[in-house]
Amino acid sequence: GENVEQHPSTLSVQEGDSAVIKCTYSDSASNYFPWYKQELGKGPQLIIDIRSNVGEKKDQRIAVTLNKTAKHFSLHITETQPEDSAVYFCAADTGYFGNEKLTFGTGTRLTIIP
């Protein structure tokens, strides 16, 4: 089955600087890679996703890059703000068409230092 590894487990960044979180996956059949933000005591919130036919996707301060050959993808947050502090999870899809599941990484606790 799919195995998703995520690094780093914790990350502290000065406000205004950029943060990068990296994930690798094992199943070459995976085609969909979402990123979720989870605040304390809440459910995960989808912040950006990318499909395998695209190498990069950007949404304001958030971007995701995908290297399908190397089987890794990364989340980039620029101009970080205190409200970006949260736990971020990457995920990769598994299963077959119409019966997809998500396998999650272990999470990265991001702390923005004011």
Add this chain to the structure above:
Amino acid sequence: GAVVSQHPSWVICKSGTSVKIECRSLDFQATTMFWYRQFPKQSLMLMATSNEGSKATYEQGVEKDKFLINHASLTLSTLTVTSAHPEDSSFYICSAPQGAILQETQYFGPGTRLLVL
């Protein structure tokens, strides 16, 4: 994005009792919903896939007789933790894909924190 709700948001129960958690898709229909469990400072672990009108599919190692899932309508799935024990204390989160065909884009509920005394 799509909205998924859960009820209750938290529950405390005595060991041996059963607890029911509801998951609703508020502005879309979901033939499939997913149930996850998350222990403190850990990742989300898929427990089972809830299918409207048919039996749920459980992940390896998840006891189907302990975690009863019912997907009675296109907007409601329920998870019942039967004969709960302290080790069942966890954060239970459901999700639903908005797409009818491609189901990988999942929207999560706010979660239900269960504490078994």
